[in-house]
Amino acid sequence: MISDIQQIRSFNREVTRRIGVLHHQFLGRNRPVGESRLLFEIGTVGKEVRALRTKLGLDSGYVSRLLRSLEKQGLVETVAAPRDARARVARLTLSGLKERQELDRRSDDAATSLLTPLDKNQRHRLLAAMAEVERLLGVGDLKISKEPADSPLANWCLAQYYAFLEDRFEEGYDPAQGQRTDSKEFSPPEGVFLVARRGMEPVGCGALKSAQPGIGEIKRLWVAKSTRGLGLGQQLLSALEKEARLLGMSAIRLDTNRSLTEAKALYLKNGYVEVQRFNDDPYPDFFFEKTLT
Amino acid sequence: MISDIQQIRSFNREVTRRIGVLHHQFLGRNRPVGESRLLFEIGTVGKEVRALRTKLGLDSGYVSRLLRSLEKQGLVETVAAPRDARARVARLTLSGLKERQELDRRSDDAATSLLTPLDKNQRHRLLAAMAEVERLLGVGDLKISKEPADSPLANWCLAQYYAFLEDRFEEGYDPAQGQRTDSKEFSPPEGVFLVARRGMEPVGCGALKSAQPGIGEIKRLWVAKSTRGLGLGQQLLSALEKEARLLGMSAIRLDTNRSLTEAKALYLKNGYVEVQRFNDDPYPDFFFEKTLT
């Protein structure tokens, strides 16, 4: 029987080898990898040089030299950044865009070539397994942190949350119909707003407010589709309960819609018990409460 | 909805990036990658330089130089090959072995570090998904070819096949008890022996012999555990039927044990129909025949 560690090492070896070969075959035509990476990273609308540097993790001098080389090839032009004339923005020229498109096309071809030997069922299995590996490898850098409840990040998460509800609720969802909450209620010292990130990307959120003295209420618990099944909902819930304890709350209540079966299961698993309806919000069907110990 | 190609590209990007970082953190301490690869490939018992060259796909001069560098560091020594004084064998010295062990340990640590953020269930899912990806990516280089039925390769496959039967049959399996077949029967012009490989590694086999004039018999159909679920059994069966047609056979018969449910399903799916027992071999429970068109 192959051990867990052997399985991982074998995966690492085989998969990187295979993808490396693929990359070489399809992309490694004539341009050094550094230049191709840069061409890609600049994107269709251009990007500041400092952004390129941090994103690719390269030395400033090195990036500069790569840009000069791409400029000489007529693929890139750099102009001063609009607000800060020290910084520069690199943009693709017309032929740079064409070149990037070509790289993009080849990258697609490389991806396609992995599917061609497979039948329909096998393709489906491969894609599912790839998604699973990618998701699970991402668990390591899930981080939960407090954010100002009125920050662009928090608002972005809320927009995702509302879109999700709109999609999931049989009756649709209109934020204006729901119970209105001022972002101040989710701010210290009354409450808190947590955002979960994978790397830089926000993938979940949750908010705590004070419902009555000593009783907290959890709202806006959202987990991005790409991150479901990784226990992030549980992590957020635990983190919110911890915050509630720190705020001296002795109980937490929350409500949920009948369509959100995973959420209901999560609450039950965490010792929440069903109670009488405690608001007249039209969306929730179930009301829960838990005493914090 | 993320497209298939986007999913694959995202997988390629994320997984290679992540494994690359890991590799760098754990292994990329102070030695160039080329030297580490060589250190690894030499193995604990030493290896001929030409083998190193072909295995790693490197230029002869380059390998030579890498070996000199490792020699200077006291990690490797080269001696003339026992039978051919032109060739040389590279062997690890004591400190070379230690160094390799250290690399091995770090590689294990790197693998382990992927598992640590996961709970038991997630670990299981990650490992399963990795195995699935690895297997399915390997489908592309499955190759079936004729082999001499008495070659070491064929015998290796047969040994695997017998071990599999021993493991699978309720009553165990002893090759000496089964119907005896001379390897000549599986050789042209009477029959054929096919071996399936993934890359270099043999992962399946199947044999065809002449049972009666114009009637072929398929024996020794084996698919390695690591390759099951990829349709290799089907490929081997189709290839054997094709060979039978080329040999002018008008029908094929075969037998199988009740424990080999996948095999039975495969035969039924391919139009084989159950017939009367046609031998007194103690192992088979079912007997099939198919008319070739």
Place this chain on the structure above:
DNA sequence: ATCATTATCTGACTTTAGTCAGATAAATAT
């Protein structure tokens, strides 16, 4: 106005990863 900081660029350098054309010596074929 002055000073420190930030963003980029340039020149000079290094290491890594190779390639290629012989040179050398042993083995094999004739």
Place this chain on the structure above:
DNA sequence: ATATTTATCTGACTAAAGTCAGATAATGAT
């Protein structure tokens, strides 16, 4: 015995990838 082939090595070369120490110019802080 001689010629050819094979396996390795050495010297001379190149390209890619990156590092580091200033130089320069714009910005922000005091």
